[in-house]
Amino acid sequence: MDTHIYTADDLDAAAKDIVEGKLVSFPTETVYGLGADATNEDAVKKVYAAKGRPSDNPLIVHVDSEEMVEEYAMPLSDEAKSLIKTFWPGPLTIIFNLKDNVLSKTVTGGLDTAAFRNPNNDLTLSLIKKAGVPIVGPSANTSGKPSPTIAMHVYHDLKGKIAGILDDGECQFGVESTVLDMSTDQPAILRPGAISAEQIQEVIHKPVLDERVHVADAQVPKAPGMKYKHYAPSAxxxxxxxxxxxxxxxxxxxxxxxxxxxxxxxxxxxxxxxxxxxxxxxxxxxxxxxxxxxxxxxxxxxxxxxxxxxxxxxxxxxxxxxxxxxxxxxxxxxxxxxx
Missing domain, CATH: 3.40.50.11030 (Threonylcarbamoyl-AMP synthase, C-terminal domain)
Incomplete structure (x- = not known):
């Protein structure tokens, strides 16, 4: 398989690949993601295969708006809507309870929740809008390796395994988004990132727990990065x-x-x-x-x-x-x- 390097001028081709069930890496303000149609189970399975990623590790679903989240998640609380208004688009991923049978267990790792993010990158937001579907997007690297912050990092790991890479230069932050669990009564950060617990607390006016724990082999992690070794070079x-x-x-x-x-x-x-x-x-x-x-x-x-x-x-x-x-x-x- 040839892996194309797409630019903004090739957005239609990249969106067509997503609609046809192919894999396209996309830029965000944190790291490059590996995109597939979140509503296409066969396409999502290709993401796990390309990365060599364990299938019980859930995937973040990238959306272009709050309205797209509401198509899949249970009704959002006022707190959740305030977080979205304050931090989206941006490096905050929020876990919500799902409506019945709206996303494949391949996306959720078998859970009844999913993690949603609205990335602060105009090119990727346009990609989602043109494709007309939410896009799963784990980091576009071989599983366990350092996350990619430029298109050539993606090409090094995944050339020949994916259809294309949407190149928008270097990522702004370089570490992945904060993951916040809003699926329970007590909000909790499952992965730290650019948005801090203090910033979140200022918006929702209640304590935010730090739930970053190692997940046992028999458990399903609720967010990426909780169970397996990550970001490790060969040295x-x-x-x-x-x-x-x-x-x-x-x-x-x-x-x-x-x-x-x-x-x-x-x-x-x-x-x-x-x-x-x-x-x-x-x-x-x-x-x-x-x-x-x-x-x-x-x-x-x-x-x-x-x-x-x-x-x-x-x-x-x-x-x-x-x-x-x-x-x-x-x-x-x-x-x-x-x-």
Missing amino acids: QVYIVDSPKDFEEAAKWAAEQDDKVGVMATDAVLNNLHFSNNVESFSLGSDVLSASHSLFAGLRHFDNESDVKSILAQGFSNDGIGEAYMNRLNKSAGQKHFNK
Whole structure:
């Protein structure tokens, strides 16, 4: 199968692929998604096959409006409507209870709920509108690998497996959306992202729980990223907890026989002398730029380098740092550099 690179001028062709049950990767403000008609079970099954994704891992359903959500979800609460008005389009995914028999269990992982998102990308919103159907959209990468933030990341993983990639340049945020469960009386964040619990609480005027837990093998996760290892390059990632620990980390790297990758802010990289077996990747100036560049850095070392280990800078869990550390811990398998 040829994989076409589509631009805005090719929107009709990309929408035609979706309607015909083919797979098209699409851009969002977070990462690139792998799109298929959410109402076509055979098309959705192709998403799992292309990614090598476990079929009990539910898929996020991308919509172009609140009205499209209402076609599938049970009546929305006033709180849910306020969240939609405040944060959509944007990096907030909301889990709702579904009407009976409106979406295949292949989409929901067998659950009676589904996660909906209205992405802040004009090209993708136009794609959904032209196709006339909601579009499932897990990250457009091989399952478990770092998420794609440019079209070429998608092409590297999925060329020959999907019909096309709608290219709209680099993604704005670089980490996936916040996932908020509104299917129960107590709202809960299942995956942190750019929208914080504090921002959500200001809108709905009630506490938001943090329900990020590891899901056992026999359980079905309610949201993506809760059960399986995610975001991991081939090299082992080690989290360096603070900038002052990089001095010891640099010494450790110099002692390694194999090449070592280092992902850190410019302040760290400029203040240390690394040995010749170290390749560096800048995370910019702060945690915001680091969140934007995290997946790009992991993919750089996975696709374009031969490092065997990666030292990555950690940040505090405040604000966007919570989302950054959530993804970094998953990519590292919770492993930290020990002096």
